[in-house]
Amino acid sequence: MTGLRERKKARTRAELQAHALRLFRDRGWAATTVDDIAAAAEVSRSTFFRYFPTKEDVVLFDDVDPLMAEAFDELPAGTPLLSAFRRGLATAFGRLDPEKRELEEIRMGLARTVPEIAAAVRERNGLGVDQVATKIAEGLGLDPGGLDVQLFAGVVTGARLAAQSLVTREPGRSYVDTLDAVLARLEQGIPLADLPLPGPTGPPRTG
Amino acid sequence: MTGLRERKKARTRAELQAHALRLFRDRGWAATTVDDIAAAAEVSRSTFFRYFPTKEDVVLFDDVDPLMAEAFDELPAGTPLLSAFRRGLATAFGRLDPEKRELEEIRMGLARTVPEIAAAVRERNGLGVDQVATKIAEGLGLDPGGLDVQLFAGVVTGARLAAQSLVTREPGRSYVDTLDAVLARLEQGIPLADLPLPGPTGPPRTG
DNA sequence: ATATCAACTGAGACTGAGTGTCATATTTGG
DNA sequence: CCAAATATGACACTCAGTCTCAGTTGATAT
Numbered sequence: 406m407t408g409l410r411e412r413k414k415a416r417t418r419a420e421l422q423a424h425a426l427r428l429f430r431d432r433g434w435a436a437t438t439v440d441d442i443a444a445a446a447e448v449s450r451s452t453f454f455r456y457f458p459t460k461e462d463v464v465l466f467d468d469v470d471p472l473m474a475e476a477f478d479e480l481p482a483g484t485p486l487l488s489a490f491r492r493g494l495a496t497a498f499g500r501l502d503p504e505k506r507e508l509e510e511i512r513m514g515l516a517r518t519v520p521e522i523a524a525a526v527r528e529r530n531g532l533g534v535d536q537v538a539t540k541i542a543e544g545l546g547l548d549p550g551g552l553d554v555q556l557f558a559g560v561v562t563g564a565r566l567a568a569q570s571l572v573t574r575e576p577g578r579s580y581v582d583t584l585d586a587v588l589a590r591l592e593q594g595i596p597l598a599d600l601p602l603p604g605p606t607g608p609p610r611t612g
Numbered sequence: 613m614t615g616l617r618e619r620k621k622a623r624t625r626a627e628l629q630a631h632a633l634r635l636f637r638d639r640g641w642a643a644t645t646v647d648d649i650a651a652a653a654e655v656s657r658s659t660f661f662r663y664f665p666t667k668e669d670v671v672l673f674d675d676v677d678p679l680m681a682e683a684f685d686e687l688p689a690g691t692p693l694l695s696a697f698r699r700g701l702a703t704a705f706g707r708l709d710p711e712k713r714e715l716e717e718i719r720m721g722l723a724r725t726v727p728e729i730a731a732a733v734r735e736r737n738g739l740g741v742d743q744v745a746t747k748i749a750e751g752l753g754l755d756p757g758g759l760d761v762q763l764f765a766g767v768v769t770g771a772r773l774a775a776q777s778l779v780t781r782e783p784g785r786s787y788v789d790t791l792d793a794v795l796a797r798l799e800q801g802i803p804l805a806d807l808p809l810p811g812p813t814g815p816p817r818t819g
Numbered sequence: 820a821t822a823t824c825a826a827c828t829g830a831g832a833c834t835g836a837g838t839g840t841c842a843t844a845t846t847t848g849g
Numbered sequence: 850c851c852a853a854a855t856a857t858g859a860c861a862c863t864c865a866g867t868c869t870c871a872g873t874t875g876a877t878a879t
Contacts, residue, residue: 408875438863451828451829458866486807552803555777556802574762575757596761597764603753621856656857662856821879829872830870836866839860840861843857847852
């Protein structure tokens with residue numbers, strides 16, 4: 406049950422994360438050392454690393470996955486898979502409590518400006534193709550290693566990346582809204598897929 | 613002009629990379645320090661970092677981009693964009709000289725087993741959605757920031773991720789062949805997109 | 820209450836990546 | 850051959866991350 410120990414641990418963890426995010430936003434990522442965070446939270450450096458294996462981990466702390474799964478389960482049977490993804494995402498994000506939402510905003514901001522965090526976010530927070538594929542396969546009773554499942558997961562992941570890229574290009578856009586728009590567009594098929602190439606008259610070279 | 617300086621630099625760089633890849637494969641990533649690499653290549657640690665800003669960079673050294681652009685330019689006008697991508701990739705990889713091909717294999721192997729490298733590969737080697745989008749937009753005279761362009765780039769990127777995931781699940785598969793199969797499948801539309809969801813556990817609540 | 824066990828914590832040493840500086844060697848151009 | 854430019858090595862430094870060890874605190878059974 407929730408002994409004193411557990412509560413203290415949760416409190417310390419939250420404290421560390423809160424101070425860390427504040428410091429990152431104020432001083433910047435590189436200028437904030439783990440020592441600074443530990444000092445601000447009034448624990449030792451050792452303790453920081455006991456709660457968060459790396460400096461990045463203190464930022465990567467989301468709990469959207471259970472909400473996603475929940476929203477997914479509530480969708481009516483017969484919903485096309487791609488639409489289901491779009492609607493599940495929308496309702497899950499809509500249900501985030503304001504605190505988590507705020508945290509998500511700070512995290513998105515950091516992910517947009519700090520390469521290390523961007524990489525870590527892409528790597529871990531469920532953005533892996535195989536993780537998505539496994540969940541889809543579980544829910545539908547398909548082979549997770551099948552080409553179609555993996556490719557669908559890849560496409561969805563690609564859509565998320567596109568949304569992220571769009572928000573990066575035009576800060577101020579809402580990430581959630583952008584992702585919704587991207588998925589809506591995707592429901593009509595892959596854009597530009599059949600666009601014919603112009604002649605090789607004067608194509609620019611990038612290399 | 614190719615003075616002695618230039619040649620020496622190229623030689624040192626190649627030397628460093630060759631020794632590094634060999635050491636990584638033999639001893640593993642973590643067990644190989646930059647000092648080891650520098651010692652093997654008979655230069656100082658400082659010199660290593662002058663040639664490669666990070667330890668990861670010594671692995672990330674590809675020259676597929678120009679080949680891709682070249683193959684792309686040679687495609688006949690009117691080729692649908694998605695098909696163009698597939699064919700461009702295939703011919704570009706087909707043209708790699710054996711050395712580069714071997715290097716690519718080692719790199720793929722490391723990217724499959726070492727998380728740090730996997731992250732770095734995803735981040736840099738043209739796998740960024742925006743980089744792909746920019747190139748496409750350049751070639752077609754479109755707005756690189758448009759939703760369709762970014763989404764198309766995202767989908768293509770997702771396909772690459774799916775291929776990578778498939779190869780990881782079943783080592784021994786050829787990455788290039790897998791990617792070709794994935795893109796071929798994608799030409800027929802997004803797989804599973806219209807697959808209707810089954811009920812959660814029992815009969816669905818259609819409210 | 821108290822003794823005991825398990826877990827949390829702090830201190831500090833250690834490795835390795837990455838940065839910066841400065842003196843020395845080597846190439847290049849005149 | 851000389852001087853400017855540049856590549857290099859040696860060294861010191863910061864910081865992330867790992868590890869060990871000892872002290873402390875919470876949980877539990879008597």
